Amino acid sequence: MSIEALTYAFKVEGLSPTKKLVLVVLANYADEKGSCYPSYGHIAKIVGLKDSKGVQRIIKEFEQAGILRIEKRFLREGGQTSNRYHLINPTHRGNTAPPPTVVIPPNTKDNTKDNTFDVLFEEFWVAYPRKVNKAQAKKSFTSLAKKNIETAKDLKRLAVNYGAAILRDGTEKAFVLHASTWINNERFTEHTSSAPERQIRSKNSIAG
Secondary structure (H helix, E strand, O other): OOOHHHHHHHHHHHOHHHHHHHHHHHHHOOOOOOEEEEOHHHHHHOOOOOOOHHHHHHHHHHHHHHHHEEEEEEOOOOEEEEEEEEEOOHHHHHHOOOEEEEEEOOOOHHHHHHHHHHHHHHHHHHHHOOOHHHOOOOOOOOHHHHHHHHHHHHHHHHHHHHHHHHHHHHHOHHHOOOOOHHHHHHHHHHOOOOHHHHHHHHHHHHHO
């Protein structure tokens, strides 16, 4: 363990708790030169991540941010073993500059998906004939959207058809399914046929 490396790790700012813990684990294994070579799987186990790919991604971000340098290591027979990580510690590099403040950009792809799901859900919620437990409905909708975005996009139309069927059959409000149940049990598959335009227009008269 290197006290200098640990001190350096604790001073690096701008990291999430998980990323900070990964850096501290690396520093804890570092030798007097600030280097170590624990495997992705070993780090993931200590940090509590199920997938070692998350550790691999974090360490790559550290390299891009200038926190450490990655040295690939190979076995004598030619296979690759765990990388060696050199913490770019001012104590060992003769660099008096302070540790970096890391600004890692958010995953814009995931953010875009979340925004798309939110918009689709709100459109669906306006169309759905019974407004009960919106939070649970959104959870069910998002889960479906992550599996099948095309079906999620079609739920607004299917909700309109469901509302028209309720009017046609005279279903009492107490027997109208909650949106989460309607989604989770895939009851929307029962309303794929387009309802008459007159029924669609009158669906909003159903009390929420």
